Amino acid sequence: MVRKSIAWLIPTVAIAVFGTNLRAQAQTTKNFEIQYNTLTQIVPFQPGFVRATIRGTSSDGAFGLNSFLSETYGRLDNPDEFPVVSPIARYTFNSEPTAIGLPSTLPAFFDTYSGGANQLFGKADDRAEVNFATGNIQGGGTITIFGGTGVFENATGKITFTQQDAFDPSNIPPEGVPGVAILKFDIQTPTRQVPEYTPTYTLVSAGLVGAVLLKRGKRQKENNFL
Template identity: 45%
Template structure:
């Protein structure tokens, strides 16, 4: 008698467990792909002090080539920013604040600049915010900051995230690019399609109807058998 009851309940229980597992897998799936990695680049820095000397604003361009192959082919970069000289406390040291957006420095008519990371079918685009110290006594340029990612190509289409970096360069004479090394940390994400839960809800509805019919049929059979 006990075995007979279990036999018809077992498929029902398995159906419910299966549906629950499917729902859990949909909920557990992240709507994003995440990419976290680091890379070192040899750098070449050009600073143009003739851009707006009246405001103490320069134009800076940094190009980079990876020391070793970078994940997803991002072996090169170019960064363009505006830089404003901070108040000088020590004549041997100049400190600059850099940004891709000229409006930060009150230059509303100038274009917004950008960073580009590339090397193959995948690319990243972003805007920089950083600072640097030029030490004339030591002959160095040291700085760091972050790049806000807002799009890309290939694998990084519609990517978001940040790149943080530190950099140190050997200061060369004016008119000659300064050479150095930058250490970059990438923290990126891209959206991915997530299975719609509507299908699972439909399956649950169908399963509930099926379970109801099965129980109803079982009750009828039990009632009929009691007549004999």
């Protein structure tokens, strides 16, 4: 009777534990905000298109991210208005040339956010209005994160930002128009996989159950002969 119970129980235990042989992938989320002082350069590239370069610096960036470099292509979205009808030029910017109608033979860009060993890399997609009457630039958008180094290794997530610049339309400095950008980071980084159960643990568990029951049955049989 005891041996029949053992024969039924051991495979049942093995199947139940093997069925939960899973690995959980955990993630760590980092949410923070950094304000940067910026210099923005927008230069003609092709008819209806520009190249934009933005450099940012901060003295107290989270995780040491005290600088960034963003390079994008820009497309003039209101060529029928600017500059004859309106002094405001509206642009769409993107790291990928094909995203705004430029040929794929052009190199793609990406943003770099740096701080010692810690870096983030992302692709920009944003909009801006340049008002040549008032000397203001207002813009904002999203940077999609695709990797990093240091504490941001294999990072994903996004950065949303707004930026405001002021300049003298009659005297635009060659180093760029100064301004302020506020960036909000929503970053996820993977942590190590956590094993729930393993085949080794399963076999050991089933073996221990079987050994205990066999030993108990043997003792009962010996007691019956006494």
